Amino acid sequence: MSLPTCARNATLRDLEAILRHQHAAKLDVVAPATAIRSERGAIVLSGVTPLLDERGVTTVDGRYVPTAAADGTIAAKLGISLRYLRRLRAERVDLFDANVNGWLHGHADNPPDPRSFLLRLFRRDDGDGVLRAMLSDSYGIIDNLDVLTAVLDGIRQADVDVEVRACDLSESAMHCKVYSPGVARLAPALLAGYRNPFSDPTLDAERRRIVTDLDDGRRAAQAEGQGYDEEPVVFAGFRFSNSEIGDGSVTLKPELFVRVCSNGLTLPALAVRKVHMSGRMEAGTVTWSRDTQNKHLAVIASQARDAVRHWLSPEFLAEQVDHVEQTAATPVTQPESTVKVVAKRLGFTDAEREGVLRHFIAGGQLTTGGLAHAITSFSQTVADPDRADALDDLALTAMTSAHRPR
Template sequence: MFLTTTVRNAGFEHMLSMLRTQNAAKIDVVAPATALRARGGAVELSGIEPVVDDHGVTLVDGLYVPTAAADATIAAKLGIGSKYLRFMRTERPDLFDANVNGLLHGKSKRGADGTVTTIHPADSRSFLLRLFRGQDGEAGVLRALLSDRFGMVDNLDLLTAVLDGIRQADAQVEIRSCDLTDSSMHCKVYSPTVERLAPQLLAGYRNPFANPELEAERQRVTTDLDTGRRLAAAEGQGYQPGSEPVVFAGFRFSNSEVGSGSVTLKPELFVRICRNGLTLPALAFRKVHLGQRMEGGTISWSQDTVKKQLDVIAAQARDHVREWLSPAFLARQVATLEEQAGAPVTEPQATVQVLGRELGFTEAEREGVLRHFIAAAQPTAAGIAHAITSYSQTVADPARADTLDDLALRAMALVR
């Protein structure tokens, strides 16, 4: 793969540069199953018209190597277990080819008299293939095999639309962190001008990242070095652990270009001392990627079509930003959470084990949350929530980290 497609805890400029580079390499094709064939663990396209754009003439026919995210979409469309398909592609490409080709092209038998009998019919569907063009004669990248009704909202377009919504809302914000993977984009925003004291939510809380081992774990998943240095220097913001119990109004937004999620915006409370984000998933706005059936061939959206989609997203972002980054909204959320925050946790290990089972944590996640809980020295329900959101910053997979953040306040509410 010739493009950098993943980054964790990146700064805004780094993310923007990556998205612009990726956009220049994108090709989107709607093709019938008959135009696809697996070969050597890759997917070969044939019979597709070349793309003519600002980059010149690009031949679309050729080999495309699937990403892990693409493996999941191929498996879903063909009814194959994703783990099995991924194993075949990496370890037994001959079996990958046989399975994929058999399901796409069916099976027939020619009799002695020359008649052909169909044993298993070929797949009659067309698919949207999201691709990165190859470079210097190398194979391209298959990003996803999707329905031809998939409504595309690209990451760069979403980022632009949300920023436009923020501008329309006349809100002062900082983009504090961005993540990008083969399957999704996540951006976190907060307003440094909308803050609230939360003495119960942060009572006695100490920054767990003052522990060098925990800070090293966070650094290990930070692939943007400049951002990593900024995170490491976060202790110099004038906060003493527990002395200024302040939270800020914020929100985060995410998108998937390859069908593994929807456009999502959701509010959060940002604890800047440790960069914890307590999300409020019940208030999230989601827009599922579903559009009209697309015609075959390479796809080039008209500017009018793109503008209509982005105008809707910008308007939603504007309205939600005005609500979520308001002092009144922040005050209501803090008041509600502070009612639950002080419940004591007298047996941390048992509490984390029970909550972990209830919320579907792995054993490694339960152990990580417990270490962060002990390091923060806040023996309350709020301490459990903070432990989850600080631990999530050390998780390499941004999508899983986001899910953990969504579970933090639910965990706090379960402590009795």
């Protein structure tokens, strides 16, 4: 069974198809440390009660191969350096097993770990399953498909015309980008002199390389049909994300969207978050009642409804554009040195710094606002959806940082 786990710049229809495919394969188990062991780098479960559902009885015991994200959760829960654990997986899988098993089961004078863990799994009918995460047994499960459904329901309740412009999915999180075509505002200080950096064939090729292969041609045709709006216009938008494996929370954050180049300047300081927490769960396979799920999702839907009504309003957009434009028009007279300083402050890699500089020059707008655009256009060429989202969150911080005297 082929099980897609990642997508980049997917359509809403593509994302829904992937999430439904994943949902059918999901298995959640709370198991004591004594029922978990590492064997040749895979996690082996033994003595776990089989799952009984509408499909019949499913044996839970067996081998589950960890994803890279799952290794991160194993390291976090057992207090092992992630860098060290990754090196062991690559070079000494025997020591990987010894470290994981030693912390789980104890040795000599060290007793076994007394805890139980929530294991988020994908089951497969044709071989080993997949370990997605090893989490606390008090982690509150809120799945991507349910979050997507709840947020879309909140949008319908808000009765605002929107388009879901792009969706990303990684092993760690789901990210969706939404904007309202009917809520727009001129932003001359933010966009004056700015040109689409993807008119440069090299930069356009970088972006196209990371597009998911699901119905690639259809998406490209849609993007080409957007046309070019010569007026310096931004649209009201927002993003929402969720992690199923403990790498965050349900998050909604407003965004200023530039349609011509698909740049989005997020406003993370105004984000709304719902942390995944619940009471301690009993050992065994985990199932949630429909009533419990509905209560969680109703809260998310109502938060989305209220956020959409506020963020996708002309008044909110005007207020945010006015605020951003206070510093967006500041000239950047030394692009290379400015990008270097800002990149160091914000923890960019050398490759990210060089990429942002290329986009800054290609955008032709040598201002602090142009630097923010360079980050959000460069992020579209980053294959990792989670890192791309983090870069977008840093764009306005970079603009303020470049405006600040050095």
